[in-house]
Amino acid sequence: MPNKRPSASRRAENARQKAERLRAEQRRRERNRRVMIASSVSTFVVGAVALAVAFWPSGSGSGSGTAKAASPPASATLAPAGQLTGAPVDGIQSGAMEQLAFHIHAHLQIYVNGQQKQLPYGIGIERPYQMTTDADGNPFAEGGKAIYWLHTHDQSGIIHMEAPIQVQFTLGEFFDMWGQPLTTSQVGPAHGQLTAFVNGKTVSGDPRAIALNAHDVIQLDVGSVVPFQSYTFPAGL
Missing domain, CATH: 1.20.5 (Single alpha-helices involved in coiled-coils or other helix-helix interfaces)
Structure with missing residues (x-):
């Protein structure tokens, strides 16, 4: 079918x-x-x-932490290094080269109303600078016509203390070398209530009297208070 x-x-x-x-x-x-x-x-x-x-960076944001590896932009420098003549500043001498018999470092970080400000390179170095760059391409003042026992090479905030004998330097002497004022209500050109930390502890009194010891981490807050930011020194310093 x-x-x-x-x-x-x-x-x-x-x-x-x-x-x-x-x-x-x-x-x-x-x-x-x-x-x-x-x-x-x-x-x-x-x-x-x-x-x-x-x-x-582990130091970003609020709270204690390691300071940022990257520095603030160059435009954030608090104030340029002052002009020096080679004459003693607060009894601190200068010479044609660095003195390394006594050689320590401290770190200074400054915040103005919560914004971090850089230290300039060349504090404690008489112009003209001998300029180069570090491994990251940032400006580095190797030296100049004369270099003082208390100085900065770069904008990292590291304060170099290098002298032929052991010397107790103070933060006030460093600001005098910088050519900037330091009081309880003024840091360089920035005005406002000052809160100072040393190694995480708040300190009171005259900030100029703060001692600069090996690996001290000093933080100055002008105006609003930023929680203390710790700092790790580069290897070899």
Whole structure:
């Protein structure tokens, strides 16, 4: 008995079901594609966040932490180094080269209304400077016509104390070498209530009397108070 061909209505129903299956398959493939894209984006974002956390300076944000590795921009320098003549400043001598019999370092960081300000290079160095750059390409004053026992080479905040004999330097002497005032209501050109920290502890009284000892970390906050930021000295200092 010969096979009967499907009726027209049956053929139409088969065509409709086939079209529906094709549309369902297309929707499934589209969902899979979106899941793959979302997964890739999520992986990228997680990786980017992880890298940001890994390389974000530990001292950023509020609270105690290590000071930022990167210095503030050059435009944030509090005040330029003063002009020196080679004559003694507060009894501190200068010479043609550095004296290393006594050789220690301290660190000074200054915040004005919450914004960090740089120390300039060349404090305690008589112009013209002998300029070079450090490993990161930042300016570095190797020396000048004369260099004092108390000086800065760069804008990192590191204070160099290098003398032929052991000397007890003070923060007031450093500011005199800088050519800037220091009081309980003024730091350089910045005016406001001063809060001073030494190695994380608040100190009161005349800030000029603060002693500069080996690896002291001194923080001066003018106006608003920034939680103390610790500092890790580079190897060899």
